[in-house]
Structures are given as C-alpha cells and as structure tokens.
Amino acid sequence: MTLGPDFSKQNGLxxxxxxxxxxxxxxxxxxxxxxxxxxxxxxxxxHYWSRSRQKLWLKGEESGNIQLxxxxxxxxxxxxxxxxxxxxxxxxxxxGFESCxxxxxxxxxxxxxxxxxxxxxEVYKK
Numbered sequence: 001m002t003l004g005p006d007f008s009k010q011n012g013l014x015x016x017x018x019x020x021x022x023x024x025x026x027x028x029x030x031x032x033x034x035x036x037x038x039x040x041x042x043x044x045x046x047h048y049w050s051r052s053r054q055k056l057w058l059k060g061e062e063s064g065n066i067q068l069x070x071x072x073x074x075x076x077x078x079x080x081x082x083x084x085x086x087x088x089x090x091x092x093x094x095x096g097f098e099s100c101x102x103x104x105x106x107x108x109x110x111x112x113x114x115x116x117x118x119x120x121x122e123v124y125k126k
Contacts, residue, residue: 065089
C-alpha cells in the first residue's frame with residue numbers, strides 16, 4: 001500500500017483540491033506532478049503543474065496571492081490530494097475571486113454571487 005501520492009496513475013498528474021484552512025471553503029482544483037509535490041513539501045508553498053502551459057508554477061508567482069500549506073491529506077487510493085491553505089491576498093482564482101467556484105447554478109443558469117477581490121487586468125497587466 002502506497003502511503004504517499006501515487007504518480008504512476010493518470011499520466012503522472014494527481015488532482016489537488018485546495019481548501020481554505022480557516023473557513024473550509026473550496027478554493028480551487030489544480031494538478032500536481034512529482035516535481036510540484038516535492039516543491040510544495042520542500043517550501044510549504046503550493047506548487048502545481050500547469051496543464052495548459054506544461055510547466056511548474058508557484059501559485060501566486062505573478063499575483064502575489066500565494067498559498068501557504070497548513071495541512072496535506074491524501075485519499076484512500078493515493079491519487080487525490082487535499083491541501084488546506086492560508087490564501088494570501090484573499091483570492092485563489094486568477095479571475096480575481098476568492099474561489100474558482102464562484103458561479104452558482106440557479107433556475108437553469110449560472111450566476112456570480114461573489115465580489116471580486118482584485119481586478120485581474122491590473123494584477124496581470126495582460
């Protein structure tokens with residue numbers, strides 16, 4: 001039985017659920033490969049594997065909204081990680097919201113029920 005992450009599954013990528021340590025709110029879903037896992041454990045800051053950019057990234061490297069890891073849990077199959085973090089800057093989502101899960105399905109449509117913490121055009125200058 002593997003006690004740590006099993007990177008032999010899913011082409012070496014493991015989904016990571018990210019949750020606020022303080023509130024328990026789900027902030028985002030990301031992926032880690034073994035390199036991201038090792039950097040996270042080594043630094044105490046959340047690192048992920050960007051599937052779109054095909055590279056390692058430190059969460060908040062551009063925005064300053066880093067995630068300080070408080071607890072790491074792993075599921076029974078060793079193929080999903082749960083990080084409980086302190087979200088610096090108040091926003092985990094690159095669109096400026098606290099959580100990536102800020103759109104609620106109501107009456108057959110999605111609606112935003114949260115207020116942006118920051119303007120992504122100002123933060124990312126893109």
